[in-house]
Amino acid sequence: MSADNGHVLRIEQLVAGYGDTPVIRGVDVEVPAGKLVVVVGPNGAGKSTLLKAILGLVNITGGEVMLDGRPITRSPLEDLARNGVGYVPQGDAVFDSMRVRENLEMGGYLLDKALRAERLEQALELFPDLRHKLKRYVGTMSGGERRMTAVARAMMLAPRVLLLDEPTAGLSAALTKMVLTEQARMLADRGTAVLLVEQKAHAALEQADWAYVLVQGEVAMSAPGREVLEDPDMGEVFLGGGSGLLADAEPAG
Amino acid sequence: MRLFIETIGFGIFSGSLISLGAVGFTVQFAISNVLNVAYGAFITLGAYFGYWLVNDAHLNFWLTVPIVAIAIGALSVAFNRLLPRPLLRRGASFVAILIGTVWAGITLQYTIVSIVGPSTFTYALGNGKTIDLWDFVLTNTQLIIIGGTALLMLGYHGLLTRTQLGQAMRATSVNPVVARSCGIRIDRITDVAWLISGMLCGATGVVLAGTVSTFDSTLGTTFLVYMIAAAVLGGIGQPYGAMIGGLVVGLTTQLTAAYLSPAYEDVAAFVILVVMLLAWPRGLFGSAAAAGRRLVG
Ligand SMILES: Nc1ncnc2c1ncn2[C@@H]1O[C@H](COP(=O)(O)OP(=O)(O)OP(=O)(O)O)[C@@H](O)[C@H]1O
Ligand SMILES: [Mg+2]
Numbered sequence: 108m109s110a111d112n113g114h115v116l117r118i119e120q121l122v123a124g125y126g127d128t129p130v131i132r133g134v135d136v137e138v139p140a141g142k143l144v145v146v147v148g149p150n151g152a153g154k155s156t157l158l159k160a161i162l163g164l165v166n167i168t169g170g171e172v173m174l175d176g177r178p179i180t181r182s183p184l185e186d187l188a189r190n191g192v193g194y195v196p197q198g199d200a201v202f203d204s205m206r207v208r209e210n211l212e213m214g215g216y217l218l219d220k221a222l223r224a225e226r227l228e229q230a231l232e233l234f235p236d237l238r239h240k241l242k243r244y245v246g247t248m249s250g251g252e253r254r255m256t257a258v259a260r261a262m263m264l265a266p267r268v269l270l271l272d273e274p275t276a277g278l279s280a281a282l283t284k285m286v287l288t289e290q291a292r293m294l295a296d297r298g299t300a301v302l303l304v305e306q307k308a309h310a311a312l313e314q315a316d317w318a319y320v321l322v323q324g325e326v327a328m329s330a331p332g333r334e335v336l337e338d339p340d341m342g343e344v345f346l347g348g349g350s351g352l353l354a355d356a357e358p359a360g
Numbered sequence: 361m362r363l364f365i366e367t368i369g370f371g372i373f374s375g376s377l378i379s380l381g382a383v384g385f386t387v388q389f390a391i392s393n394v395l396n397v398a399y400g401a402f403i404t405l406g407a408y409f410g411y412w413l414v415n416d417a418h419l420n421f422w423l424t425v426p427i428v429a430i431a432i433g434a435l436s437v438a439f440n441r442l443l444p445r446p447l448l449r450r451g452a453s454f455v456a457i458l459i460g461t462v463w464a465g466i467t468l469q470y471t472i473v474s475i476v477g478p479s480t481f482t483y484a485l486g487n488g489k490t491i492d493l494w495d496f497v498l499t500n501t502q503l504i505i506i507g508g509t510a511l512l513m514l515g516y517h518g519l520l521t522r523t524q525l526g527q528a529m530r531a532t533s534v535n536p537v538v539a540r541s542c543g544i545r546i547d548r549i550t551d552v553a554w555l556i557s558g559m560l561c562g563a564t565g566v567v568l569a570g571t572v573s574t575f576d577s578t579l580g581t582t583f584l585v586y587m588i589a590a591a592v593l594g595g596i597g598q599p600y601g602a603m604i605g606g607l608v609v610g611l612t613t614q615l616t617a618a619y620l621s622p623a624y625e626d627v628a629a630f631v632i633l634v635v636m637l638l639a640w641p642r643g644l645f646g647s648a649a650a651a652g653r654r655l656v657g
Pocket of ligand 2: 154155156197272
């Protein structure tokens with residue numbers, strides 16, 4: 108699991124949206140293997156739409172999506188899943204009326220029995236809290252537990268590229284930190300190319316190898332996470348001034 | 361007392377028929393988010409196909425049931441590929457697709473009428489032996505149908521809970537996008553679901569037509585009210601809800617027929633439907649989240 112095995116997701120001049128007016132207007136993004144790439148931006152900037160465009164879920168009118176140098180533009184989601192692209196959508200990312208174990212088993216739908224059991228064990232090592240909740244119906248669990256289930260489900264296929272849409276929404280500061288530092292960061296360190304969309308810009312940018320700031324469907328800034336964090340202009344993007352990016356910062360310690 | 365027990369017996373029989381049809385109806389909704397009103401016309405089609413096999417081809421009734429089931433199952437898959445699925449692909453709204461199925465149902469029903477004419481029909485079956493268990497008076501045909509339905513429902517339960525296919529069907533029904541991101545080819549899953557529901561539809565058509573005294577081309581559309589009432593009672597999209605809903609509707613309508621007037625039988629089913637829709641649209645077993653997501657999203 109070297110971090111340098113060449114898998115890469117590349118998006119070139121992507122134009123995409125729901126009807127005729129594009130929401131994503133000529134975006135370039137690159138996510139190399141073993142890197143945590145973060146997309147931040149205000150509500151409605153088009154972050155979720157960007158992920159959906161990569162997955163062929165919205166109307167693409169221009170540009171290319173490439174996986175390991177091969178075009179995958181407009182490929183059906185199920186084919187992408189079979190080619191190593193994992194996805195945790197924003198919000199509703201679990202099978203509510205199914206048990207945690209069933210959610211994970213569905214994540215490993217394509218695997219044979221032995222491998223599925225092995226991956227389930229690995230997923231539980233990643234999220235030990237879920238081990239005692241395998242029989243719970245996901246619909247009855249807390250927001251944090253549901254997110255964990257969603258990410259664990261996506262890990263079952265051991266994706267080479269993982270797209271996460273606000274996996275920390277609604278989580279406590281402690282859990283947010285856990286998801287970002289222990290999970291997103293760790294998955295990248297193990298070789299996965301992780302593309303993370305985050306509302307909690309500060310916490311995410313701290314972990315990011317690279318970051319894109321998306322504003323009104325265009326890349327307003329593309330730089331290492333730390334640089335975006337320290338850029339005085341970027342505050343404006345979020346709150347119209349001041350220390351917007353630091354809004355979700357926790358007290359030191 | 362004897363009337364009461366007899367009525368309960370016949371209510372259970374009638375209820376198992378409604379359950380059989382209602383599960384098929386609700387599966388289409390659960391998997392494709394489609395309220396397929398043409399389902400009633402497909403029941404009628406199954407009834408006439410069965411009539412032809414039994415009366416003209418002189419086929420055994422119990423052999424007719426699976427043959428018609430398979431035929432209507434195949435037609436159901438084709439229908440979904442022709443109408444609801446392409447409409448969904450184009451982003452058609454829930455109501456637009458509903459209207460599409462109303463149109464398809466009317467077209468199918470009038471096509472049937474233009475072929476078979478307006479008269480009534482009866483399957484050429486013997487009266488069957490009557491079995492009198494305590495005060496439950498049922499024919500052996502009715503008892504076999506009750507038992508067969510129970511077995512089919514158990515089998516469907518096993519499919520949903522014990523097989524990977526069934527799990528994938530449930531997953532597709534709750535969250536199609538996430539199901540696809542698990543690599544599940546949901547088009548195949550919906551084909552299987554429409555096959556199963558079409559088979560239940562065809563079986564219901566034959567069994568219904570074979571156990572009423574006479575039927576005509578309105579058979580399925582009239583019965584549709586019973587099935588929708590059962591499906592809504594159990595929480596639309598919930599297979600177990602539809603099973604229990606079917607029994608409740610069967611018992612209620614038969615008790616109404618016995619103690620008020622047979623003329624009110626259809627009215628009772630309609631009243632259940634309206635009361636449930638007004639007072640409790642999620643049904644007895646539908647979760648708020650599921651109903652909201654399906655009807656809105
Ligand atoms: N299903 C849809 N149909 C039409 N327009 C949509 C749809 N979903 C989103 N949009 C529009 O696309 C734009 C971008 O939405 P998107 O969900 O990508 O934003 P986002 O950056 O993810 O915001 P948030 O941070 O709130 O999740 C918005 O203007 C939104 O109104
Ligand atoms: Mg979003």
